[in-house]
Amino acid sequence: MPILEVEHIQKYFDRTEVLKDISFSLEKGQVLSIIGSSGSGKTTLLRCLNFLERPDKGIIRVKGETLFDAGDPATQQEAEIRKKRLHFGLVFQSFHLFPQYTALGNVMLAKELLAKGQPGYDARKKQAHKEIEEQAKELLQQMGLSDRMENYPHQLSGGQCQRVAIARALALQPDILCFDEPTSALDPELTGEVLKVMRELAEQNTTMVIVTHEMAFARDVASQVIFMDDGHILEQGDPRQVFENPKEERTRQFLSRFTQG
Amino acid sequence: MEQIIEQFPVVLKALNIGFLQTLKLFFVTLIGAFPLGLVIAFGSMSRFKPLSVATKLIVWVIRGTPLMIQLLIIYYFPGLVLHHPIWGGGETGRFLAASVSFILNYACYFSEIYRGGIQGVPVGQKEAGLVLGMTKTQIFYHVTLLQMIKRIVPPMSNEIITLVKDTSLARIIALQEVIWAGQAFMKGSQGISGAIWPLFFTAVYYLIFNGILTVLLGRLEKKLDYFK
Numbered sequence: 001m002p003i004l005e006v007e008h009i010q011k012y013f014d015r016t017e018v019l020k021d022i023s024f025s026l027e028k029g030q031v032l033s034i035i036g037s038s039g040s041g042k043t044t045l046l047r048c049l050n051f052l053e054r055p056d057k058g059i060i061r062v063k064g065e066t067l068f069d070a071g072d073p074a075t076q077q078e079a080e081i082r083k084k085r086l087h088f089g090l091v092f093q094s095f096h097l098f099p100q101y102t103a104l105g106n107v108m109l110a111k112e113l114l115a116k117g118q119p120g121y122d123a124r125k126k127q128a129h130k131e132i133e134e135q136a137k138e139l140l141q142q143m144g145l146s147d148r149m150e151n152y153p154h155q156l157s158g159g160q161c162q163r164v165a166i167a168r169a170l171a172l173q174p175d176i177l178c179f180d181e182p183t184s185a186l187d188p189e190l191t192g193e194v195l196k197v198m199r200e201l202a203e204q205n206t207t208m209v210i211v212t213h214e215m216a217f218a219r220d221v222a223s224q225v226i227f228m229d230d231g232h233i234l235e236q237g238d239p240r241q242v243f244e245n246p247k248e249e250r251t252r253q254f255l256s257r258f259t260q261g
Numbered sequence: 262m263e264q265i266i267e268q269f270p271v272v273l274k275a276l277n278i279g280f281l282q283t284l285k286l287f288f289v290t291l292i293g294a295f296p297l298g299l300v301i302a303f304g305s306m307s308r309f310k311p312l313s314v315a316t317k318l319i320v321w322v323i324r325g326t327p328l329m330i331q332l333l334i335i336y337y338f339p340g341l342v343l344h345h346p347i348w349g350g351g352e353t354g355r356f357l358a359a360s361v362s363f364i365l366n367y368a369c370y371f372s373e374i375y376r377g378g379i380q381g382v383p384v385g386q387k388e389a390g391l392v393l394g395m396t397k398t399q400i401f402y403h404v405t406l407l408q409m410i411k412r413i414v415p416p417m418s419n420e421i422i423t424l425v426k427d428t429s430l431a432r433i434i435a436l437q438e439v440i441w442a443g444q445a446f447m448k449g450s451q452g453i454s455g456a457i458w459p460l461f462f463t464a465v466y467y468l469i470f471n472g473i474l475t476v477l478l479g480r481l482e483k484k485l486d487y488f489k
């Protein structure tokens with residue numbers, strides 16, 4: 001059974017149809033790369049998965065459980081949606097770190113707030129805090145940021161910020177981690193360090209949906225590629241096939257922009 | 262010079278009493294305008310159109326007219342035009358009218374500062390919190406509030422310093438604040454008349470008080486300097 005199933009998602013902004021009948025599925029431990037030109041709906045799709053936007057039609061299922069069904073209001077209750085979000089993580093293009101917390105604080109905050117809501121928290125407050133801190137430190141270490149834990153975001157480079165953001169998303173152990181052009185806001189010399197940690201995550205079989213313009217990276221890391229065009233999935237398949245042998249003329253045109261110069 | 266030294270204790274005592282009234286008006290204005298400004302800010306940001314339009318209109322009128330005129334209208338209008346004085350007589354009545362005018366006026370200025378602070382926090386901050394499974398309340402207290410305060414403190418400091426000086430406008434309805442007290446010695450009071458120096462000397466009170474405020478507010482601003 002796929003870990004993620006998306007069926008016939010449609011999304012309108014006012015009267016513009018931004019997502020047009022999007023369907024795909026993803027197996028656990030696999031990486032899906034989404035490519036496509038600006039305005040094709042990639043960000044909107046990720047925002048739908050994370051319930052920042054509500055699709056007008058369609059179904060989202062994780063591990064067989066229907067998290068969202070546009071036709072079933074019972075799946076759209078606010079309090080439930082908050083819990084459902086935890087199946088997904090999202091790394092934004094421009095990080096959105098919390099400026100008043102250190103790198104470590106950024107990674108710990110949500111997990112601590114979540115722990116506070118659980119029964120019996122007060123009794124084991126110290127213990128819980130320690131566990132969360134340990135886990136956060138481990139994640140930052142994994143991101144190569146051992147010596148940056150006490151720094152505030154404004155003291156970090158873009159690449160470091162994005163790695164903190166990845167650790168922050170991982171702290172909640174999402175089933176599926178989404179990335180929206182994680183290196184697009186970075187200076188070219190800083191993209192490498194972010195792609196490196198993402199590559200490592202892929203090697204550890206983290207299930208990921210990655211929107212990116214890094215074609216070489218997408219080809220190497222992805223198990224599946226989707227090419228989006230004007231709200232449609234125009235082409236979908238094995239990265240080899242999509243990159244080396246695209247079926248559609250539009251895909252060919254799009255890719256040629258990245259291989260030339 | 263000799264005369265001034267002779268007059269000094271009497272004048273100082275009178276000015277102190279006047280300045281106490283100045284301080285009272287200053288603090289009452291802040292205590293009233295801080296929360297009222299927030300209410301007005303939420304009103305002007307409301308998605309309910311009639312409310313936001315009405316609030317913005319009020320803010321526009323109050324910010325677009327001199328506080329002095331507002332003071333005069335609020336103090337005299339009920340009695341002279343409606344023949345229904347509501348402020349009561351004497352210093353208490355004047356203080357009440359001045360307080361209402363100042364609170365209303367400053368709340369409108371504060372509301373704009375609050376609005377800037379609230380809207381200045383990027384939506385990405387809220388969205389990052391949502392994606393991490395936080396509730397809206399958690400996001401407000403743990404993510405956005407401090408960022409708003411950081412944005413609000415510098416412009417608020419400016420307004421607070423201005424308020425110290427603006428309290429002197431209450432003199433127009435004869436509130437016995439420090440300038441009124443200084444001026445009394447020109448007309449004649451407690452055996453001193455024709456003395457202009459007490460009036461000039463009131464400036465020292467403003468300078469000292471604003472000096473203290475500037476240092477305190479500067480420290481607060483500095484405290485929030487650890488993040489950007």
Ligand SMILES: Nc1ncnc2c1ncn2[C@@H]1O[C@H](COP(=O)(O)OP(=O)(O)O)[C@@H](O)[C@H]1O
Binds near residue numbers: 014036037043
């Ligand atoms: N909040 C919004 N309101 C109205 N239109 C939007 C909104 N967000 C995105 N769009 C429109 O939806 C389309 C797809 O946008 P987006 O998902 O950001 O594309 P991409 O990430 O592929 O560049 C664009 O035409 C964009 O202008």
Ligand SMILES: [Mg+2]
Binds near residue numbers: 042180181
């Ligand atoms: Mg985008």
